[in-house]
Every structure is written in C-alpha cells, then in structure tokens.
Amino acid sequence: MLQIATLDDDTISLPAESLEALRSSIRGEVICQDDTAYDLARGIFNGMIDRHPAMIIRCSGVADVMRAVRFAAEHRLLTAVRGGGHGIAGTAVCDGGLMINLERLNSVRVDPQAKIAWVGGGAALGDVDHETAAHGLACPGGVVSTTGVAGLTTGGGYGWLRGKLGMSIDNLRAVEIVTADGQFRRASEAENPDLFWAVRGGGGNFGIVTTFEFNLHPIEPEVMLCNPIYAAEHAREVLRGWRDFMATAPDELTTEFFFWTIPPMDHFPEELHGKDVVVPCAVYYGPPEEGEKVIQPLRELAPVLLDISAPMPFVEIQQMFDPYLPYGEVIGYWKALYMDRMNDDMADTLVDHFLDRPKNGRICPLVLHYLNGVSQRVPNDATAFPGRNWSYLMEYNLTWNDPADDESCIAWVRSAWNEMRDKYQQHGGAYLNIDSYSDDGLAWVKETFGDNFPRLQALKDQYDPMNLFRLNPNIPPSE
Structure with a gap:
C-alpha cells in the first residue's frame, strides 16, 4: 500500500497491484521514498524547498507522460510537474503527492536550413544553446543556462535577445502537449489555436508540454x-x-x-x-x-x-x-x-x-x-x-x-x-x-493576467476542469 495525497486534501491508499500495473506500463521509473534514486529525482533549483512526494514518475518519453497523467487523473492525485525544476516558487515538487519528472525528455534537434529547433519538455536552456550554437543560430531564451525551457517558455521567456527578436513565446511555432485527460495534442496557430494561445504565457495550467518547436535566428560568432x-x-x-x-x-x-x-x-x-x-x-x-x-x-x-x-x-x-x-x-x-x-x-x-x-x-x-x-x-x-x-x-x-x-x-x-x-x-x-x-x-494571478484572465479560465474549464495542473500560478476552473 502507498499513501498518497489527492486533489481533495485527502490521502488514499494505492494497493500494490495498482503500483505494479503502473510500473509495468512505464518505460521510465516509478520511484518511491525508499528508492535510492528518490532524493536526486525530487531535487530542484531552490534549496529552500524540501518537499517529499509519495511517488515520482521519471518519464522516458511521451507515452510515459500520457500514462502518468491518466493515472493521476484517475486517482485524483495531487500532481507536480518538473521540467527543469528551476522555478523559484518550487512548485515542481509537492509533499505527499505525485511528481511527474521530465528530466529525461531533454533532447534538442536542430534543422539548420529551416532554422527550426525541436526541444524536449525536460531540456534546459544550456541544452538548446549547445545545439543551436553549433550551427551559428540562437533561440531567444533566458539568462541562466540551467533554466528549464518548459517553465521559461510557457511563462513568457525574457532573455538577452528580446529587444530585436522578442521573447521565447514570440519564437514558438508549435507545441506537443499532454492535457489533463491524458490525450496527446499538437497546438499551433493552425491546430488547436486556443490552446496554443493559452500556453504562450499561461504557464503549466493546461497540460504538460513534451516538445517545443522554435524558430531560430542567425547570430554572430561573437x-x-x-x-x-x-x-x-x-x-x-x-x-x-x-x-x-x-x-x-x-x-x-x-x-x-x-x-x-x-x-x-x-x-x-x-x-x-x-x-x-x-x-x-x-x-x-x-x-x-x-x-x-x-x-x-x-x-x-x-x-x-x-x-x-x-x-x-x-x-x-x-x-x-x-x-x-x-x-x-x-x-x-x-x-x-x-x-x-x-x-x-x-x-x-x-x-x-x-x-x-x-x-x-x-x-x-x-x-x-x-x-x-x-x-x-x-x-x-x-x-x-x-x-x-x-x-x-x-x-x-x-x-x-x-x-x-x-x-x-x-x-x-x-x-x-x-x-x-x-x-x-x-x-x-x-x-x-x-x-x-x-x-x-x-488575487495576484488575476492582477497579473488582467483582461486575459477570463479567456484563460474558460480554457481551463475546457482542458483541465478538475484542476489537475494546479501547482503553478494557478488559473482555477470557474465555479
């Protein structure tokens, strides 16, 4: 039996057979508190945050993310999502609940002719810079190389090139995202455009982005x-x-x-x-x-x-x-x-x-x-x-x-x-x-989003009515 926190401020017992079925369906790892990988997997940037999830699913690919989200939704588990884990508020990890860890989804693929990069949801800014620099290209991003691309981008993305090239979201072509129903979706100006609008600045409220597709730009050697x-x-x-x-x-x-x-x-x-x-x-x-x-x-x-x-x-x-x-x-x-x-x-x-x-x-x-x-x-x-x-x-x-x-x-x-x-x-x-x-x-979230808040809340109703993705600058569903 595993005791784990839920969205309802309660604790439930997950029977051993449920955990075994989960483990058999995940190619990554299902990590519990007595596992040797536990402390490393729960670690994040801000040393003030020392939280202990009951379980960590360290995903090896998109299929694992889909399975993890469906499991969390089925059992109404308190769920934290760790991309780079760099957010100062520390919401990438929770006490007593489930942590979905994306650190292995850190691949970066560059097409230098098309000037496009495909970036995994667990990649850090330094991963992107390393690959793009090899082709004399750059992707507008943040200013610390250990910053996670996912949180940086879904929250906006101020960096050293913003004056001429804009923010990270201004260079985002599309995302691949797993929403709270466990479904895999692609969002762009042409596909699910409302969802694409929301993830460009609305944070992790609408799902887990597994791939970001960015425009790249030529940059001088120095x-x-x-x-x-x-x-x-x-x-x-x-x-x-x-x-x-x-x-x-x-x-x-x-x-x-x-x-x-x-x-x-x-x-x-x-x-x-x-x-x-x-x-x-x-x-x-x-x-x-x-x-x-x-x-x-x-x-x-x-x-x-x-x-x-x-x-x-x-x-x-x-x-x-x-x-x-x-x-x-x-x-x-x-x-x-x-x-x-x-x-x-x-x-x-x-x-x-x-x-x-x-x-x-x-x-x-x-x-x-x-x-x-x-x-x-x-x-x-x-x-x-x-x-x-x-x-x-x-x-x-x-x-x-x-x-x-x-x-x-x-x-x-x-x-x-x-x-x-x-x-x-x-x-x-x-x-x-x-x-x-x-x-x-x-109140602070509402003040920040201002006139965009009602539209964001309507999209939250559509894509995450149970507020599974709540450990973030949360936009709750409407009452």
Missing part, C-alpha cells in the same frame, strides 16, 4: 557584451544615466541593470570582493564592432571600477550567472514587479533598497530590466502573456545559504517589494517566472 562595473556610491547617477540612454537605444541592444555585491571569486580582483556595485549590463545583437560603438556611453556614466565589456560567444554570455546560482545549493526568495516609468524618485528608492539589503542575502543581484523593442510591440491579447505594455521589470531577488536566515530575508523582500508597489501604485502584476507567487494567491 556578440558585444556591455559590462562596466561602478561603485555603489555612483549608483544614482549611473542608474539615471542608463535610464536616459536606453530611452533612445536601438532594438538590437537588450539590457538589464544589476545591483550587486562582488563575490569572492578568483576572476574578480581581491580588493573588490564584497564591494557593492551597479552594472548596466547589455548585449548587442549584431556585429560586435557596431555594438562596441553603441554601448560606449554606458561605459562612461561615472568612474569605472572594472570594465569587462568585450565581444563574447553568445553561449558564454548565457552561462555568466551559472556560478552565482548553483542548482540546488542556494536558498532563494524572489518577488517581481512591472513598472510603467522610472522617475528620479523611483530610482532613488531602488538604490535605497539596494543599499539596505541584508548582508547575508547578497549572492544574487537585484535586477531591473528595461523592456524595449519587439517583445513590447506584440498586442497584449495576441498571447496569454500579459506583460507587453510595461517599461520596466524589477526583480527583488535575495539568495542565501543558511536556513536560519529564511525569515529575515523573506521579510526584507516583501517589505521592499510592497513599498515600491504601494508608493508608486505599480499595480499590474508581475513576471511570474521569477516570482514567489505562492504567498500572494489568486
């Missing part, structure tokens, strides 16, 4: 990285200068402003270790010699501590943050906020928050995205993704190592986030891929 590092005492003037420069910057330049503390790592001069800094980081999509000319004003905003701007292979830029966010080894709590402007008072408040950060939570930078170009010109209702009409996205990210610091670090994030939100009336939700949304409930 692109120009802008990475000047300024001391924190110049933070206000650098932030305002960056803001003013980006107002007229070309689409080819995508930028993120980092509020950071230099870590004690060998590739930084020892005298800078532990120093608070700001970095107007950017990537230029185009010839690096053009990019170097474009970014030059960002390298002259104040006296520079260190300038590591240089032409670099794009795949290396995609891995820049990996050393600072080791998978499963750091504890994190993040909150995000869209903003429609950045006046001087708001800029000063962000700098004040930066300087006020808890000293034990400074592994990851606070990040301010400037949202420009192609990604912001898509109509808000063209996809389910709701973040098209904002100018900035602020990430209040704290990461730390000691669980004893959990309470104080979480309290600081929520205090700073609430102050910015309330003081400047920045209501409109957040980029849920980088938000610990579980603490804010349905």
Whole structure:
C-alpha cells in the first residue's frame, strides 16, 4: 500500500497491484521514498524547498507522460510537474503527492536550413544553446543556462535577445502537449489555436508540454557584451544615466541593470570582493564592432571600477550567472514587479533598497530590466502573456545559504517589494517566472493576467476542469 495525497486534501491508499500495473506500463521509473534514486529525482533549483512526494514518475518519453497523467487523473492525485525544476516558487515538487519528472525528455534537434529547433519538455536552456550554437543560430531564451525551457517558455521567456527578436513565446511555432485527460495534442496557430494561445504565457495550467518547436535566428560568432562595473556610491547617477540612454537605444541592444555585491571569486580582483556595485549590463545583437560603438556611453556614466565589456560567444554570455546560482545549493526568495516609468524618485528608492539589503542575502543581484523593442510591440491579447505594455521589470531577488536566515530575508523582500508597489501604485502584476507567487494567491494571478484572465479560465474549464495542473500560478476552473 502507498499513501498518497489527492486533489481533495485527502490521502488514499494505492494497493500494490495498482503500483505494479503502473510500473509495468512505464518505460521510465516509478520511484518511491525508499528508492535510492528518490532524493536526486525530487531535487530542484531552490534549496529552500524540501518537499517529499509519495511517488515520482521519471518519464522516458511521451507515452510515459500520457500514462502518468491518466493515472493521476484517475486517482485524483495531487500532481507536480518538473521540467527543469528551476522555478523559484518550487512548485515542481509537492509533499505527499505525485511528481511527474521530465528530466529525461531533454533532447534538442536542430534543422539548420529551416532554422527550426525541436526541444524536449525536460531540456534546459544550456541544452538548446549547445545545439543551436553549433550551427551559428540562437533561440531567444533566458539568462541562466540551467533554466528549464518548459517553465521559461510557457511563462513568457525574457532573455538577452528580446529587444530585436522578442521573447521565447514570440519564437514558438508549435507545441506537443499532454492535457489533463491524458490525450496527446499538437497546438499551433493552425491546430488547436486556443490552446496554443493559452500556453504562450499561461504557464503549466493546461497540460504538460513534451516538445517545443522554435524558430531560430542567425547570430554572430561573437556578440558585444556591455559590462562596466561602478561603485555603489555612483549608483544614482549611473542608474539615471542608463535610464536616459536606453530611452533612445536601438532594438538590437537588450539590457538589464544589476545591483550587486562582488563575490569572492578568483576572476574578480581581491580588493573588490564584497564591494557593492551597479552594472548596466547589455548585449548587442549584431556585429560586435557596431555594438562596441553603441554601448560606449554606458561605459562612461561615472568612474569605472572594472570594465569587462568585450565581444563574447553568445553561449558564454548565457552561462555568466551559472556560478552565482548553483542548482540546488542556494536558498532563494524572489518577488517581481512591472513598472510603467522610472522617475528620479523611483530610482532613488531602488538604490535605497539596494543599499539596505541584508548582508547575508547578497549572492544574487537585484535586477531591473528595461523592456524595449519587439517583445513590447506584440498586442497584449495576441498571447496569454500579459506583460507587453510595461517599461520596466524589477526583480527583488535575495539568495542565501543558511536556513536560519529564511525569515529575515523573506521579510526584507516583501517589505521592499510592497513599498515600491504601494508608493508608486505599480499595480499590474508581475513576471511570474521569477516570482514567489505562492504567498500572494489568486488575487495576484488575476492582477497579473488582467483582461486575459477570463479567456484563460474558460480554457481551463475546457482542458483541465478538475484542476489537475494546479501547482503553478494557478488559473482555477470557474465555479
């Protein structure tokens, strides 16, 4: 007998014969708590999350996913879905229920002539970059190579190429998806277009995507990285200068402003270790010699501590943050906020928050995205993704190592986030891929999706009326 949690906040006993029938129908693995593979299979990115599912189905292919979903639906099991497991909220794993683990569905196939990639639902961004780079191509994605493609894409997909090429969902041609009834479907503009609309921004609410089909784009062997590092005492003037420069910057330049503390790592001069800094980081999509000319004003905003701007292979830029966010080894709590402007008072408040950060939570930078170009010109209702009409996205990210610091670090994030939100009336939700949304409930999800929420809820009624896929920024079925 296996005790397992259900969707009804109950626990049922699965008899041994049911488990044996499940095992015989799965080519992957059915893992229980006493199996040696259990701890590794349940592990995810955020070290704060230590949940124990009663059972894990580690799928080897689409047939396993279909069988796992049908089993979960038949028994009304509490079900978590792990693609890359990178979501900060930690909903890829649950306590007491079923975890459907896709990590083996990580294949990437590239057609260099057609400029198309087919990506498995368990692949990480680094898997895609490795294959596309071999053909001089790139797929717009995120900024950390261990990020799962599935969560990144179904939640939107901001990355270093968004200004010129758009978000991940803007380059998505089609998906293959297993919906809550265990059926395999293909969704594109021509097939199941309503479902295709929903998965582009609606998260994992509508099924498990087993394959993503992306458009790819040519990319230079090296692109120009802008990475000047300024001391924190110049933070206000650098932030305002960056803001003013980006107002007229070309689409080819995508930028993120980092509020950071230099870590004690060998590739930084020892005298800078532990120093608070700001970095107007950017990537230029185009010839690096053009990019170097474009970014030059960002390298002259104040006296520079260190300038590591240089032409670099794009795949290396995609891995820049990996050393600072080791998978499963750091504890994190993040909150995000869209903003429609950045006046001087708001800029000063962000700098004040930066300087006020808890000293034990400074592994990851606070990040301010400037949202420009192609990604912001898509109509808000063209996809389910709701973040098209904002100018900035602020990430209040704290990461730390000691669980004893959990309470104080979480309290600081929520205090700073609430102050910015309330003081400047920045209501409109957040980029849920980088938000610990579980603490804010349905109201936060509704605010984020805005006018798209009713249509999403109607599609939830159609494709998942039992709300099997609920461990996500959940869109519940209508009452």
